Amino acid sequence: MKVHVHVSLKPGVLDPQGRAIHHALEGLGFEGVEDVRAGRLIALDVADDTSDETLDEMCRKLLANMVIENYRIEKVAP
Amino acid sequence: MRAAVVTFPGSNCDRDMVVAIERLGGTRVENVWHGETALPDRLDLIALPGGFSYGDYLRSGAMAARSPIMAAVMREAERGVPVLGVCNGFQVLTECGLLPGALMRNAGQRFLCHTVPLRVESRTGPFLSGFETDETIHIPVAHHDGNYFADDATLDRLEGEGRVALRYLENRNGSQRDIAGIVSENGNVLGMMPHPERAVDAAHGGTDGSRIFRNVIESLANA
Numbered sequence: 109m110k111v112h113v114h115v116s117l118k119p120g121v122l123d124p125q126g127r128a129i130h131h132a133l134e135g136l137g138f139e140g141v142e143d144v145r146a147g148r149l150i151a152l153d154v155a156d157d158t159s160d161e162t163l164d165e166m167c168r169k170l171l172a173n174m175v176i177e178n179y180r181i182e183k184v185a186p
Numbered sequence: 187m188r189a190a191v192v193t194f195p196g197s198n199c200d201r202d203m204v205v206a207i208e209r210l211g212g213t214r215v216e217n218v219w220h221g222e223t224a225l226p227d228r229l230d231l232i233a234l235p236g237g238f239s240y241g242d243y244l245r246s247g248a249m250a251a252r253s254p255i256m257a258a259v260m261r262e263a264e265r266g267v268p269v270l271g272v273c274n275g276f277q278v279l280t281e282c283g284l285l286p287g288a289l290m291r292n293a294g295q296r297f298l299c300h301t302v303p304l305r306v307e308s309r310t311g312p313f314l315s316g317f318e319t320d321e322t323i324h325i326p327v328a329h330h331d332g333n334y335f336a337d338d339a340t341l342d343r344l345e346g347e348g349r350v351a352l353r354y355l356e357n358r359n360g361s362q363r364d365i366a367g368i369v370s371e372n373g374n375v376l377g378m379m380p381h382p383e384r385a386v387d388a389a390h391g392g393t394d395g396s397r398i399f400r401n402v403i404e405s406l407a408n409a
Contacts, residue, residue: 121335122360124291170252173245173281175288176335 109156110184111163115172116147151184187212187403189231192259194220194250199236199272199383206383207233210399220253230406231268232259234275236328236381246289246331247277256282268312268402269375273329276367276377285368285377286344287336292329293360299328301391302380303355304366308348311373312405313398322355323394325380327366332379334361334368344368352378 117123123145130144150171154163163181172179189212193200200217207215216226220239225232239250250256256278263269263284271279279285292298301324306317317323336344341363344350352367359379367378376398385395 122290122293122333124293124295124333124360128295170244170248173248173288175280175286175337176290 109154109158110186111152111154111158112182112184113150113152113163113167113171114147114180114182115150115167115177116145116179117176118178121176187230187406188226188228189215189233190218190225190229191215191233191235192218192220192255193235194237194239194253194274194278196239196241197235197237197274199274199381202381202383203233203235203272206386206396207231207399209386210396211403212399218255220250220255223254223258225255225258225262229262229267231270231402232262234259234269234271234278235383236273236275239274239278242274242331245277245281247274247279247281250274250278251281260284263370263375266372266374268405270313270398270402271375271377272381272383273327273332273379276379277331279375279377284375285370286340287334287362287368289331289379290333290335290360291331292333292358294358297328297330298332298358299326301326301385302358302366304352304380305355307350307353308369308373310348310351311369311376312402313376314351314369314373314401315405316397316401323397324392325382325385325395326391327359327380328384329359329379332359332361334359334365334379336362341365347371349373351376352380 125146382395
């Protein structure tokens with residue numbers, strides 16, 4: 109089973125990387141970009157019987173830092 | 187003073203830390219590999235050094251915080267053994283939950299490497315007891331992820347409990363409320379971004395860092 113974990117900074121937490129990307133887009137002449145937030149995609153290939161609880165635990169224990177980050181688990185069609 | 191310095195894959199200030207502690211009175215300083223599950227007995231100090239554990243992959247300090255030795259470090263910290271986390275060590279302490287908050291990428295996106303003036307805000311615990319409150323000291327920083335973040339309620343609690351140990355007088359990394367270091371509730375765990383082990387020899391530009399280690403030794407003598 110393919111699982112994508114999307115990790116992103118919580119709203120309100122300063123995102124220096126997103127800001128740098130925003131500046132770069134503006135520098136390239138793209139107009140109308142209101143804001144950029146950079147995140148991380150962690151692609152897992154796990155056993156088909158891996159439970160939602162286990163996936164959740166992976167995120168909370170290691171993949172995301174709950175102080176500053178949110179996560180979203182997405183099961184991807186093979 | 188009996189001390190242990192933990193080495194994670196990617197630590198690069200571990201030897202400096204060992205040398206600093208030995209020079210300042212550590213009689214038995216042991217280097218402990220992160221894969222160990224036990225620490226030496228009757229330690230007076232555990233130090234988590236700077237560096238780039240696990241290449242800073244995922245998040246700085248995240249994987250080191252879950253390495254086998256950390257269960258023992260957390261047990262000892264809860265028993266009251268002084269634990270010092272410097273730079274990457276501070277990141278590990280927040281990632282494992284011994285200290286609140288998180289260290290994020292510097293607001294200016296730049297790696298910072300220079301000596302900074304710091305104000306000693308708290309005298310709580312063995313590391314800080316020998317300082318004067320509001321004293322200014324100079325210690326080098328060298329980090330890319332030193333931007334301290336915690337939510338307002340946590341920051342208010344830290345301030346209210348006198349747990350903001352050190353504050354930058356020039357905040358270049360974007361840290362909330364200029365925080366450079368914080369301590370645990372009883373003060374026995376100190377996490378700080380500046381490197382005291384790099385400020386123990388006058389030939390290297392200053393010796394203010396040595397006072398952090400001397401404070402621990404003096405607190406042992408007074409205990």
